[in-house]
Amino acid sequence: MKNILYIDTADNQKTKVILEINGKKIHKEESLHHASQNLLPLIAQILKENNLALRNLSEIKVNTGSGSFTGLRVGISVANTLGSQLKIPINGKPPGQLVLPTY
Structure with missing residues (x-):
């Protein structure tokens, strides 16, 4: 089973998380000022709603730019940490x- 997590924090007003489960994409979006601060709860929520855990992920894709300097750093840091662990x-x-x- 291929489960891919997509992270997009390039827009500092909106954070997007997409979970692809065997080709089917499920979208989650948070629209707030400094929305990237809600990235981890958003990831936890989309995984829980689909009865998955972090260990069930097979790959992570993250937007690397261009976009909000801070937002990109948040998304990339989370992706690098999760991918490494x-x-x-x-x-x-x-x-x-x-x-x-x-x-």
């Missing part, structure tokens, strides 16, 4: 290789 690829890079922002 779960030992799964981020943006197609092997586990352990960090994804960098493109401002």
Whole structure:
């Protein structure tokens, strides 16, 4: 089963999280000022609603730019941390290789 988590925090007014389960995409979006602060609860919510845990993820894809400097750093930091701890690829890079922002 392929479960891909997509993270987009490039817009500082909106955070998007998409969970792809075997090709089916489920969207979650938070629209607030400094919305990237709600990234982790948003990830937890979308996983819980689909009866999945972090360990069930097979890959993470994260928007690396262009966009909000702080928002991108939040999304990329979360993706790098989760990918490293779960030992799964981020943006197609092997586990352990960090994804960098493109401002």
